[in-house]
Amino acid sequence: MNPELLRNLWLEASPFKLVQTAGLLLLVFGLCTVAPIISPDHAAMALYWLFAVLWGTRSAAMSVVGEIRERTWDGQKLSSLGPGEMMWGKLLGATSANWFGALPCLAVIMMPVWIGAGPGRALAYGAILLALGLFSQAVALLSSLILIRRNTGNWRLDAFLCQIAGIGAGLLYYSLWSSASIFERKGESAVVWWGHAFDLNSFHIVSLLLFLGWALVGCWRAMRAELRFANGPFVWLGYLGYLSLYSAGFESAIPRVVLDYIGGLSPAAIRLGLACFALLSSAYGMTFLEPKDPVRLRWLGEQIRSRRFTTAFMALDSWMLSTAAALAVGLVLALVLASGGALNFALAMLAMLGFLIRDVAIFVAMRALAGNKGDFAALAALGVLYLLLPMVLRGLGLSSLAFLLIPVLTSAAVLGVPAAWIQGIAAVWLAARSIGKRLNAP
């Protein structure tokens, strides 16, 4: 048996904890029987969320954050356990008590579906819920593995943030799945993806399972990094490719109000736009989450200056790859838009890329100047740039100058491109300077 799983079972699935959980289940289902205010399957659903998602995400996050807190993580990193063993041991072992409570609830949830719609439907329903719990926990574990690299020293906040990330992922997953039922009630039983009609339910199940798969791959890679394995860029590039293709396929799902606004754009431009939006989200998300270690950035710079391009490429972080991918797809999109006659859209896209470079450079500079607090300082700076200053300009009757701060589709779009790229280049210069300044300190 996986030693890490066994250790977690020893620690987490203690008889006392199991008896407590069983007692809670008996109490709730007993109350449902005696005083049927709520049906047992609804109570079971609430308990499932409690055990698998609310508490499960905390258990998953604490499986790593707790090791840091207890100063046992170095010992684990020096063990012979592989990243897969470590990941499954923590993911399933640390949440064993949660699953002890959640699995009976799952059976209760599935029972009326089995009776009403047959075993196939009930099993699919159960599989979705099981994947929901696992997905939330995997995201919490992944978040914890990313957060510990930032070395914040505040385990309570770290665990809470990871829990929030896991719960958020679970809610997103659930809302996607629920949307299938809404579409079904509207009489829509198919989803069009890349021009092909797929059964709505099956499409959602496959999508969600694929995202669960990517979350597990993310955990495995993050664990590899902790255990000093070199990850390389290819899996993340693969994920970005998947994300782009997946997003680009939903051209027909764009709401009519948006289509009216961007009317006239070619299907290729819309697909590229969807992919670019997904990549931009990834670039901003990863830039915020990942540590932008100034020492590592200077080391990368030295590799490039020494023409060790392969070494540098293999060491690129996810935020760098996401930003590069967003820039590449964005430039192609701008070309497609320009060739299709949508010049203002093309200019706005180019401006958006300039702003992306500026924003990423602000994160890097703030991290170098203010350490771990830098990311939140950068968020505040972006809040000022994207929200406060445009409002001030509007208040002063200077809305025509908005191109200085945000991509615009007006006649000023042509001025927006140099404005954004000048800011981008200036921010990169500032970031490079702040990294050098920090590193030259005694």
Added chain:
Amino acid sequence: MIEIQGLVFEYPGHRALHGVSLTIADKAITALVGPNGAGKTTLLRCMAALETPYAGRVSIDGLDTREAPRAIHARLGYLPDFFGLYDARSVRRCLHYAARAHGIAAKDAAGAALVAAARVGLTDRLEQPAGALSRGLRQRLAIAQAIVHGPRVLLLDEPAAGLDPQARRDLSQLLLSLRDGGMTLVVSSHILAELEDYSDRMVIVDNGRIAGGQSIALKGAARLRVKLAAPRNDLKDFLAGQGARIESADAAQALVALEGGAAERAALLAALVGAGFAVSEFAEDAKALEEVYFAQVNPRADARNGPEAHIK
């Protein structure tokens, strides 16, 4: 066994190691000493392949820490300065998990745990929860976890910190027994007085550099302090002529290193008396190591702040 070449390590805004080069002797105990913040822990973590250096290389058993960190992890045990244990679990279970986590097969893990417990003298505590052990016994359990897989190298960061005198003596004996069993040990410490009990060599780390550029042998030569009631200018030359290595000397006293044992010391004393030197003191100098240390570590700061500035 351990080769360090041009090791540079940086934290944001601070260079912790400045091109450290060092060879750690095989099957010996090497002590890393130096002021707080000198870079000892960073150096140990780089050796343990827990940190990636900015430049330079560390090789253990011919393996580069950057290229084969996991293979190195399998060859070493490491005890951090602030370590944790799974307090709710018994000593036996802690050791069993450590054995399994270090790749020992399930059928052999219980045996390996017992052997490790016996090596550190915890056989009678196997069923006790780790959280109920005293500081000294926790230290032993942590060392047992680090050696349960029989590593060739053991790195210990301040293992004696917080231990009472008896526990320190037990630790010294444990370290010596591990060395005699063929292990290479690197021990970081700032308690100079006890280093001579178990260390074969000493490396002084100061401000991210190796003071003096190399390790210093602690064993093999006794440091003797010779004092005269009537000073004589030929004391230094006479001692040198007797085969003693002069570390410091003037007309009234000398500090010398003398190879050999009691017979050689007796012969030197007899020669001194025979040559008419009025010997008032002839003894091993317990403070000799401190003198070597302070001669290497930032003497100006020493003069300004006193010894406590360097050694806790």
